[in-house]
Amino acid sequence: MGQQEKVATSLAGAxxxxxxxxxxxxxxxxxxxxPGDPGTRQPVHTVYVPGDAFAAGTIRSWxxxxxxxxxxxxxxxxxFAAVLGLSDELAEPVYSRVRAKLEREPIEDLxxxxxxxxxxxxxxxxxxxxxxxxxxxxxxxxxxxxxxYMGIRMKCMEAAVRDRGIRTLDVFLTGLIQSGxxxxxxxxxxxxxxxxxxxxxxxxxxxxxxxxxxxxxGRLGFEIQIETSQSILATDGTAxxxxxxxxxxxxxxGLHYGTFDxxxxxxxxxxxxxxxxxxxxxxxxxxxxxxxxxxxxVSDGSTNVLPVGPAAKVHDAWRLHYGLTxxxxxxxxxxxxxxxxGHIPTRYAAVYAFYREGFEQAxxxxxxxxxxxxxxxxxxxxxxxxxxGYLLRGLDCGALDIAEVARLSGLTRADLEGFAAPRRxxxxxxxx
Numbered sequence: 001m002g003q004q005e006k007v008a009t010s011l012a013g014a015x016x017x018x019x020x021x022x023x024x025x026x027x028x029x030x031x032x033x034x035p036g037d038p039g040t041r042q043p044v045h046t047v048y049v050p051g052d053a054f055a056a057g058t059i060r061s062w063x064x065x066x067x068x069x070x071x072x073x074x075x076x077x078x079x080f081a082a083v084l085g086l087s088d089e090l091a092e093p094v095y096s097r098v099r100a101k102l103e104r105e106p107i108e109d110l111x112x113x114x115x116x117x118x119x120x121x122x123x124x125x126x127x128x129x130x131x132x133x134x135x136x137x138x139x140x141x142x143x144x145x146x147x148x149y150m151g152i153r154m155k156c157m158e159a160a161v162r163d164r165g166i167r168t169l170d171v172f173l174t175g176l177i178q179s180g181x182x183x184x185x186x187x188x189x190x191x192x193x194x195x196x197x198x199x200x201x202x203x204x205x206x207x208x209x210x211x212x213x214x215x216x217x218g219r220l221g222f223e224i225q226i227e228t229s230q231s232i233l234a235t236d237g238t239a240x241x242x243x244x245x246x247x248x249x250x251x252x253x254g255l256h257y258g259t260f261d262x263x264x265x266x267x268x269x270x271x272x273x274x275x276x277x278x279x280x281x282x283x284x285x286x287x288x289x290x291x292x293x294x295x296x297x298v299s300d301g302s303t304n305v306l307p308v309g310p311a312a313k314v315h316d317a318w319r320l321h322y323g324l325t326x327x328x329x330x331x332x333x334x335x336x337x338x339x340x341x342g343h344i345p346t347r348y349a350a351v352y353a354f355y356r357e358g359f360e361q362a363x364x365x366x367x368x369x370x371x372x373x374x375x376x377x378x379x380x381x382x383x384x385x386x387x388x389g390y391l392l393r394g395l396d397c398g399a400l401d402i403a404e405v406a407r408l409s410g411l412t413r414a415d416l417e418g419f420a421a422p423r424r425x426x427x428x429x430x431x432x
Contacts, residue, residue: 033246034293037389039421041396042297043109043149044351045338046256050117051129051152056136059147063106065341069307070099073314074345083315084322084346090353098348101398106344108397109149109335112137114168115156115191116261123164130168134175141183151187153225157198166205173220177213188222189256194230196240196247203249221251223299227258229265232286242290252296255287256337259301275301275324275336284333300328300336307342318346325350334393348397355394362387363408366419370411388419 049058074080080098081091112133114126121129133152140146152172155165169188176182190202206220224244226232234240245252262283263273274280280301287298303324307317321343328336329350338347366387394400395413402413409416 035295036293036421037297038295039417041148042334042393044334044397045107045336045344045347046109046111046149046299047107047147047338047344048111048113048117048153051112051114051126051133052118052121054112054133054136056139056145059107059110059140059145062341062344063102066102066106066344067099069314069342070102070345073307073311073318080345080349083318084349084353085319086349086353087357090356093356094349094352097352097398098345101348102344105147105398107147109187110147111150111187111189112152114165115153117153123167126164126168127171130171131175134172135179137183138176138179141185142180146183146185149185149187150183151185151189153189153191156190156192157201158192158194169205170209173209182215182219186220187253188220189225190222191225191258192227192261193224193244194228194240196243199224199244199247199252200249203247203251206251218250221253222248223254223256224248224252225256225258226283226287227261227265229262232283239286239290241287245290245294245296252294254297254299254335255291256299257284257287257301259337260304262301273304275303276327284331288332297335298333300324300333302337302339303343304339306340307346308340314342317342322346322350326354329354351397352399355390355397355399359391359394359400359405360408362390363405363411366391366411366416367409370409370415370419384419385421388416392416392420 047062055061070080074083074095077091077095080086080095081088086094114130118126118129130152137146137150140150152169154169154172155161157165173182176186190199193199202222206222207217209215210217210219224241226241231240231244234243241255245255257275257280259275259280260273263277263279264270266279268277268279284298284300291298303317303321305317305320307314307321325336325347328334336347338344366384369384369387391400391405391409392413395402395405395416405416406412411419
């Protein structure tokens with residue numbers, strides 16, 4: 001050991017104390033507004049099923065239809081890889097995992113739709129359909145056939161349909177309570193939000209329901225659908241979506257981009273309404289920045305090109321859907337909508353290829369970071385967070401197995417979760 005370095009300071013301790021006191025309110029505001037990602041599983045997609053079409057066997061039916069589409073149009077790994085342009089290395093692991101997923105868990109997130117996909121029905125019919133949805137979802141969670149996440153999309157808070165939407169939500173939630181309680185995977189979706197005040201009104205509605213049933217405050221969260229230009233840019237030039245997140249008072253769980261309503265709102269011709277249109281990219285970029293650090297997740301929209309008909313048309317639709325999904329993943333939209341059973345093979349193919357083609361490098365980089373081993377890339381805590389988040393998402397959806405991740409990284413799932421959720425101050429420190 002060499003001679004101990006002599007350390008001198010010039011500032012009294014009171015200076016630091018005074019600065020800390022002056023920033024106390026800012027510290028509290030940071031913790032309140034930007035708590036970070038919740039660390040829970042995010043589904044890779046949301047499937048919308050009209051309320052009158054939803055049945056006890058819907059999830060299994062979608063899986064069976066998706067498997068049948070593979071059997072007819074891509075019966076083996078080589079043919080599926082040829083359609084999508086998968087490498088020889090990825091072809092078999094992606095195909096086998098897609099088939100296994102469709103057999104085991106074909107849908108990760110299902111929304112029984114009482115809005116556009118359902119339309120206008122007599123009040124008595126919608127009441128009965130909402131009550132039936134509650135009964136079927138409660139039963140699915142009891143018998144183990146539910147998707148990890150399930151819920152409804154009600155009608156919006158605009159005057160023409162507000163009362164109907166409120167009643168449908170009340171009937172549905174009351175039915176769940178009467179069937180044994182609210183499931184952990186419950187998700188509610190509020191569509192066509194234009195003003196933050198509509199979000200605030202929805203919060204009051206959920207508060208009233210919680211009080212009526214003695215539920216913990218904040219038990220009910222919800223997603224906000226971004227489907228109008230006003231939800232991105234307000235008349236005063238501010239980002240409305242950021243104000244919506246704050247108006248939700250911690251209850252917002254996601255922002256879902258509505259491809260076709262938003263495109264139509266901007267006057268985009270029907271032939272060009274797509275999730276990769278420049279208008280869509282702008283809206284989703286604003287959503288992404290507004291949600292960053294808040295714990296609110298973003299979701300891409302959907303394609304309305306269905307993989308149906310002769311093989312050539314199915315293959316074209318598959319390639320389109322696969323490409324849009326891969327594009328979204330690269331832009332950190334880890335969730336999207338699927339509108340047809342034929343979409344879910346390419347949803348999982350895109351997701352699995354995305355994680356499998358990069359997990360070896362990600363695991364090796366994270367291992368070097370964890371072991372302070374250096375390498376050809378100088379990673380910092382923020383990068384370690386991104387690397388671990390990438391691996392955890394791959395594990396959650398079935399693209400990766402913990403055994404292969406542990407073999408390459410030397411890390412357990414608990415280790416990955418620790419890197420994925422560092423303390424706020426750790427992200428400003430350099431890696432050692």
